[in-house]
Amino acid sequence: MATRGRPRTFDPDTALRQALDLFWERGYEGTSLNDLAEAMGIASASIYACFGSKEDLFRQVMALYGTTSGEPPRRALREQPTARAATHAMLRATADQITGPDTPHYCMLILAAPTGAVENHAVREFLADLRRDMHTTIKDRLARGVTDGDLTAPAATLDAIARYYTTVVQGLSVQARDGATRAELETVITCAMAAWDTLTSG
Amino acid sequence: MATRGRPRTFDPDTALRQALDLFWERGYEGTSLNDLAEAMGIASASIYACFGSKEDLFRQVMALYGTTSGEPPRRALREQPTARAATHAMLRATADQITGPDTPHYCMLILAAPTGAVENHAVREFLADLRRDMHTTIKDRLARGVTDGDLTAPAATLDAIARYYTTVVQGLSVQARDGATRAELETVITCAMAAWDTLTSG
DNA sequence: TCATTTGTTTAGCGAACGACCAGCAAACCG
DNA sequence: CGGTTTGCTGGTCGTTCGCTAAACAAATGA
Numbered sequence: 001m002a003t004r005g006r007p008r009t010f011d012p013d014t015a016l017r018q019a020l021d022l023f024w025e026r027g028y029e030g031t032s033l034n035d036l037a038e039a040m041g042i043a044s045a046s047i048y049a050c051f052g053s054k055e056d057l058f059r060q061v062m063a064l065y066g067t068t069s070g071e072p073p074r075r076a077l078r079e080q081p082t083a084r085a086a087t088h089a090m091l092r093a094t095a096d097q098i099t100g101p102d103t104p105h106y107c108m109l110i111l112a113a114p115t116g117a118v119e120n121h122a123v124r125e126f127l128a129d130l131r132r133d134m135h136t137t138i139k140d141r142l143a144r145g146v147t148d149g150d151l152t153a154p155a156a157t158l159d160a161i162a163r164y165y166t167t168v169v170q171g172l173s174v175q176a177r178d179g180a181t182r183a184e185l186e187t188v189i190t191c192a193m194a195a196w197d198t199l200t201s202g
Numbered sequence: 203m204a205t206r207g208r209p210r211t212f213d214p215d216t217a218l219r220q221a222l223d224l225f226w227e228r229g230y231e232g233t234s235l236n237d238l239a240e241a242m243g244i245a246s247a248s249i250y251a252c253f254g255s256k257e258d259l260f261r262q263v264m265a266l267y268g269t270t271s272g273e274p275p276r277r278a279l280r281e282q283p284t285a286r287a288a289t290h291a292m293l294r295a296t297a298d299q300i301t302g303p304d305t306p307h308y309c310m311l312i313l314a315a316p317t318g319a320v321e322n323h324a325v326r327e328f329l330a331d332l333r334r335d336m337h338t339t340i341k342d343r344l345a346r347g348v349t350d351g352d353l354t355a356p357a358a359t360l361d362a363i364a365r366y367y368t369t370v371v372q373g374l375s376v377q378a379r380d381g382a383t384r385a386e387l388e389t390v391i392t393c394a395m396a397a398w399d400t401l402t403s404g
Numbered sequence: 405t406c407a408t409t410t411g412t413t414t415a416g417c418g419a420a421c422g423a424c425c426a427g428c429a430a431a432c433c434g
Numbered sequence: 435c436g437g438t439t440t441g442c443t444g445g446t447c448g449t450t451c452g453c454t455a456a457a458c459a460a461a462t463g464a
Contacts, residue, residue: 164389
């Protein structure tokens with residue numbers, strides 16, 4: 001099936017990355033289609049033709065965000081040998097990501113659209129679902145620690161611990177947004193991990 | 203000095219509370235002047251006459267928010283006898299505030315405007331300053347614990363602990379925004395307080 | 405060659421935005 | 435009473451919002 005019609009003159013992947021940069025900087029509602037069109041180097045009508053609506057574009061942007069910036073923390077959870085090491089490494093990978101020199105200092109997933117106009121409710125719930133997935137992912141990793149034998153805790157406690165470290169991740173994003181340095185985030189992570197032994201010895 | 207001219211037909215305090223409700227529900231950028239005028243029961247021109255600009259109104263709203271919803275956590279810090287009890291009570295008062303039945307489930311200070319359009323940068327920094335005050339307030343309370351003799355920790359550790367519990371507070375707000383219940387927040391707080399003894403015995 | 409398909413540009417849609425002014429209304433003063 | 439001060443309503447300023455129809459451009463297939 002050969003390509004019919006006039007070929008596209010821009011690269012959708014490149015345009016998506018440029019859209020990501022802008023959404024990351026200004027959030028969902030703070031970014032207008034004119035801003036996007038200018039940053040992506042195409043007319044707004046081309047955005048509609050290629051990506052759908054503003055909301056569709058944002059969802060594709062978040063998918064890209066998840067496979068790039070979101071991957072290091074997820075990989076840390078996956079690859080570290082114990083639940084404790086995985087949690088610790090996940091927190092540090094998160095801190096690395098939200099204090100990078102070339103990107104805004106916060107997690108897009110957490111702060112791109114926590115509140116806003118009523119007509120964007122679907123976008124907020126979309127992000128909320130992704131955030132709730134964080135809790136599930138961490139909880140699953142803790143459960144793996146139990147089956148691996150490196151963690152002993154009742155099921156109810158697993159949920160609490162997972163929610164606790166999810167809360168820390170989300171708080172770190174606000175800290176970074178307010179100018180906390182990587183070193184300061186490290187001290188927070190150290191404090192958060194100080195609870196580990198107490199939580200897992202009960 | 204008697205009141206000259208036509209007296210005001212609306213109560214500024216009542217109108218401010220109504221503005222608070224709307225800003226709380228939709229955030230800063232998600233709330234339009236038309237929305238505000240409708241909710242406050244006055245024309246937008248009256249808003250300008252009485253409160254200045256949209257940004258001025260928001261700052262007055264945040265002042266009201268600080269003296270109402272913000273007071274219980276602050277009072278907990280102030281009145282509890284020890285640094286530990288103060289921190290614990292502050293966390294619980296925060297959880298109470300962000301899961302109230304009649305208000306949105308998050309802290310306005312934290313989530314009303316974390317990101318947004320460039321022209322609202324001043325508003326974001328205004329809120330960021332208030333959030334940084336949280337860290338200072340908590341740190342001061344910990345320092346009081348040291349002078350009171352109920353807490354022993356080096357100065358550098360005080361800063362880390364204060365930032366840690368500030369981070370937890372901010373994370374709790376995201377948790378509540380995503381639907382976590384008061385009971386679930388309580389489990390997070392229990393986890394967060396589990397770190398206390400380890401942190402203050404070093 | 406020429407219709408077809410697809411992408412891009414242009415131009416603009418209706419609605420809402422924040423902001424503000426003119427003019428009227430209602431209180432005070434002398 | 436007239437004159438002054440102040441507050442409120444209605445309307446409108448120019449801009450921007452997300453979005454789209456129509457015309458044009460560039461490729462393919464027959």
